[in-house]
Amino acid sequence: MTKITAETAKENKAYYNALVELLFQLADDDFITAYRGSEWLGLAPHIEEDVAFSSISQDTMGHAAIYYQLLEELGDGNADVLAHARKPEERKNAILLEEVNGPGSYMEEPRYDWAFAVVRNYFYDLFKKIKLESLKQSSYEPLSHAAVKINMEQYYHLLHWETWFKQLTLSEGEARDRMTAAVKKVWNEFEGVMTLGKLGAEMARHGLIEGEELLKQRFYAKIGPVFEAVRLPERTPCKMLSGNGREGEHTADLEEALLTLSEVYRSNPSAVW
DSSP states (O other), X not given: OOOBOHHHHXXXXXXXXXXXXXXXXXXXXXXXXXXXXXXXXXXXXXXXXXXXXXXXXXXXXXXHHHHHHHHHHTTSOOHHHHHHTXXXXXXXXXXXXXXXXXXXXXXXXXXXXXXXXXXXXHHHHHHHHHHHHHHTTOSBHHHHHHHHHHHHHHHHHHHHHHHHHHHHHXXXXXXXXXXXXXXXXXXXXXXXXXXXXXXHHHHHHTTSSOOHHHHHHHHHHHHHHHHHHTTOOOOOOOOOTTOOGXXXXXXXXXXXXXXXXXXXXXXXXXXXX
């Protein structure tokens, strides 16, 4: 397949539109996921996990920065502005990823749900790994190069969350009950992560990423044996009960998160992110 550069991508409007849509989805997903992870700083179950989760969140924010930079190179705006100044309705992230970690506030009395954090991050990083493997063959050369780089870190992120997922789900009593409830909660929204939106077919047609249904099949093929290993029943396909973030549908959770995330940027837009 002939690789396409930024210059040639802009010559084909349909290709360009599909590419920009995909990059915003990738960037916004990682951006909000990294933020929700950062909120666990000092609150993780033990000190080693505090360090590990912080490192993973930092890596993930770095991945978002790479995608925003690719958008800047395409002439779609300054990377800092794209990350911090866009309105909630302009964001393309899945609703599941913006949901708060739990009730309470970080500074006062956070009552976060570690089971939900584990399941959400495990499912997300599993599907992210599947997408990265596909993106390594992307027709857009800068994106394929970025995917190769990001994928090297993604292996360890996925291993981390898979270990937590298996250990807690195979436990007895409250731990297993909470993990089972978290799996149901995430499953009911995870279709929002897997969808490529209205331009998904165009993305596949132009070779930017493989088709949505194929990526989903790979996810189910990967998660099935894991469910069997931890004695969880097979489930029907994932749902998207709260709306489609790819179409700009979001919740108050995202609005509040963006206010925090953009606070420094709004106070000094010239600062380097």
